[in-house]
Amino acid sequence: MTAQPGEVPQRFPLAVLPTPLVRAERLEAVLGCGTLLVKRDDLSGFGVAGNKARALEYLVGAALAQGTEVLVTGGGPGSNFVPAAALAARAAGLDCEIVLWGDPHGATNVAIAEAAGARILPTGRYDREEVDVLAAQRAAELTLAGRPATAVPRGGSTPIGALGFADAAAELMGQLSDAPPPVEVVLPLGSGGSCAGLLAGLAAAGATFPVVAVSVSRPPEDVRRTVLAMARECAALRGTTAPTSDQLELVDARGEGFGTATEQERRRARLALHTEGLFLDTTYGAEAFSVAVDRLLGRPPGPVVWWHTGGLVPAVAHVTGAGPSGGAPAPAMELDGGARR
Ligand SMILES: Cc1ncc(COP(=O)(O)O)c(C=O)c1O
Known part of the structure; x- marks a missing residue:
């Protein structure tokens, strides 16, 4: 499926947009950190599609x-x-x-x-x-x-698919209009289309804050090339400014393998659940959220936007121990009394 530069296909509406942008105050209080804004694409409103x-x-x-x-x-x-x-x-x-x-x-x-x-x-x-x-x-x-x-x-993840997240960048900028600009936006990265679109959309909006993409399955050096190429093609389709490579920071979160969160990532996912009722999967959500927490703890207070991309089906499978992806059942996510209030 291809489109020519300057040719944006018509959207077939599926999602309920804009998705909410909410402040995670209870989580901030527990962590003693600056402002965390959560972009709730887990609530994108179409089936279990999330982002x-x-x-x-x-x-x-x-x-x-x-x-x-x-x-x-x-x-x-x-x-x-x-x-x-x-x-x-x-x-x-x-x-x-x-x-x-x-x-x-x-x-x-x-x-x-x-x-x-x-x-x-x-x-x-x-x-x-x-x-x-x-x-x-x-x-x-x-x-x-x-x-x-x-x-x-x-x-x-194609330049056409990335158009959706280019729109999402404009949506975010509209929601941030009265707020101080974020220090950075953190999101998980798999095949890269969401990140590519976000970069294209932010460049079009003239936003200069970095995108921190948390790569869960692919080596960051490979991903950088493909995501930037896709972002530029997406911008060309829209006829907007091409994003620059310095706006993309990649974090390698492959850990011990696809779908396997570290103990710290799991602990922080439980914290998100127990403080804000945010339900995270251990493939994308827990990894990206943990990086957002690192950023919040390591920097002067300033809003960090963390993109909650969904992953509801595997998140449910993890708490029930049902096994999200066939084969052996996954261990149920243990509830950590320490984070409960
Ligand atoms: C829940 C969730 N978050 C993030 C991603 C990563 O998005 P992308 O593949 O556009 O990088 C995916 C990919 O399927 C996903 O399912």
Whole structure:
């Protein structure tokens, strides 16, 4: 799916926007730190999509403009984009096929996609990158057979998908209008589309504060190149100022592996839950939140914006011990009495 510079596809509305920007005063009091503003994309209002509702509005919009009947995408058993895409396809009257690496058995996100009528095509292998190739092949095959199909790469992270977060940057700037500018914005980074869009949107708005992207699955040096390229392409689509590399700071939060939070990240996730009722997953939310806390504790008081991107399905699976992504059940998130009040 491509678009020419200056050509922004029409959004297909899915999310309830703007998502709230709220101050976490009880958390600030416990930590004894400066202002923490939480951008509540966990409340983006479309199914369990969280931040991905924003990307899907443009991806689905572009697909519809091309006369698409089938949305084909890919992912792993723990992917939050998989059910989000399946639900978005339904909302737009499209069919959905999902090329899935790994073991789909017992994976709640996959079960949601299937319940929504998506066809799951397991590769039976653990190669993540091949699913993008296979999804493109499957879309070409369907189109040739008379069912126009559009392939969307994992996570919806393309310059078109990034348009959603470029809008989100403008949304944030509007919400911050009377407040002192943030010291930085912290968000988790997986396939990078959200961060790319945010950078494009902030550059368009002339905002100079840095974006701290917490990379949970990919080496920061690789991610920097791809995210900046995507951000520039996204800005070109919008016909706005290209972002510069100095606005992007990357933090390596890969730790012991994808989906595995450290003890400190888990402890801080419990703190967010017990002070503010914020529910975090251990793949994206706990990692990014922990970095936001580091920033708040290490700097002079100044607002830090932490983007809560959702991850509700794995967060629920962690507290119930159900296992978010198939295979062995995850250990239930222990409740830490120390953080309870
Ligand atoms: C809950 C959640 N947060 C953050 C991200 C990362 O977003 P991106 O892939 O755009 O970097 C994802 C990706 O799927 C996600 O599901």
